[in-house]
Amino acid sequence: MPVSDELTDVAAYYLENGPEELGAANIVTSIIVTYRGLDTLGEVAVLFFATTGVGILLSKMGRREDEIRPASEILSSGASLLYPLLLLFGAYIFVHGHLTPGGGFQGGVVIATGFLLLLLSQRVKKVNHVVMNLLESLSGFAYVLIGSAGIFLAGGFLDNRILPLGEFRTLFSAGAIPLIYILVGLKVGTELSAILENMKGRDPE
Numbered sequence: 001m002p003v004s005d006e007l008t009d010v011a012a013y014y015l016e017n018g019p020e021e022l023g024a025a026n027i028v029t030s031i032i033v034t035y036r037g038l039d040t041l042g043e044v045a046v047l048f049f050a051t052t053g054v055g056i057l058l059s060k061m062g063r064r065e066d067e068i069r070p071a072s073e074i075l076s077s078g079a080s081l082l083y084p085l086l087l088l089f090g091a092y093i094f095v096h097g098h099l100t101p102g103g104g105f106q107g108g109v110v111i112a113t114g115f116l117l118l119l120l121s122q123r124v125k126k127v128n129h130v131v132m133n134l135l136e137s138l139s140g141f142a143y144v145l146i147g148s149a150g151i152f153l154a155g156g157f158l159d160n161r162i163l164p165l166g167e168f169r170t171l172f173s174a175g176a177i178p179l180i181y182i183l184v185g186l187k188v189g190t191e192l193s194a195i196l197e198n199m200k201g202r203d204p205e
Contacts (some may be wrong), residue, residue: 023165024098024174032103033177037147037158043105044143044187051191058198071121079121086114094185098174104184111185112192119200127197136190143183146176 007015018030032040071079094107150159160175167173 019168022160022174022177023168024160024177025169026098026100028101029098029103029174029177029181033180034158034160037150037156040158040184041144041147044140044184047188047191048140051194054195055198076121079117083114083117086110086117090114090185090189094181095178096171097181098177099169099171104181105188107181107185108188108190108192111189112196115189115193116196119196129194132190132194132197136187136194139183139186139190143180143187146180146183150176 014031014035015027018027018035019025022030022034024030024033090107090110090113092107093102093110094104097103097107146162147158149162151157153159154161158180160177160180163175163179165173165175171178
């Protein structure tokens with residue numbers, strides 16, 4: 001495919017009108033969340049089905065917990081120190097996704113990485129699946145609800161202008177995009193954490 005520095009008409013429109021129309025300093029965010037919002041919904045759905053499939057496949061598999069080697073003191077102490085920092089960093093990434101590189105998917109992965117550290121260090125013995133499933137379901141439902149509200153209150157599905165755009169380049173700007181990214185981050189984080197939890201050992205029977 002030939003390489004060209006010339007922008008297509010669609011790309012030029014996004015660059016020229018995206019910040020003014022949607023109020024997001026990060027133009028990539030404007031494209032992912034709003035202009036191609038249905039694609040983003042599809043990606044979230046794919047992750048949900050992948051999580052469900054992994055849960056089904058691994059529900060009867062895996063090593064028993066009594067066969068797993070205990071974590072070292074270094075790993076255990078390091079996980080306790082790093083987990084809250086990773087949780088905070090992941091939240092920072094998706095809360096500031098409309099201002100800086102990052103977003104809901106990236107922030108959710110960072111949060112799931114922190115959860116993985118807890119699993120490896122065996123700091124987490126039992127996971128409250130009710131809370132995890134509830135958080136994942138509520139964030140997904142709210143995401144679709146906000147997207148649908150854009151159809152009736154603004155210009156289309158996931159249109160961020162259902163909320164005021166605010167002052168450009170500030171935290172409370174870009175309309176509903178920060179809220180959308182928070183929901184995506186929570187959903188991705190809980191779904192990936194569920195996959196990791198399903199891959200760990202099972203209680204001996």
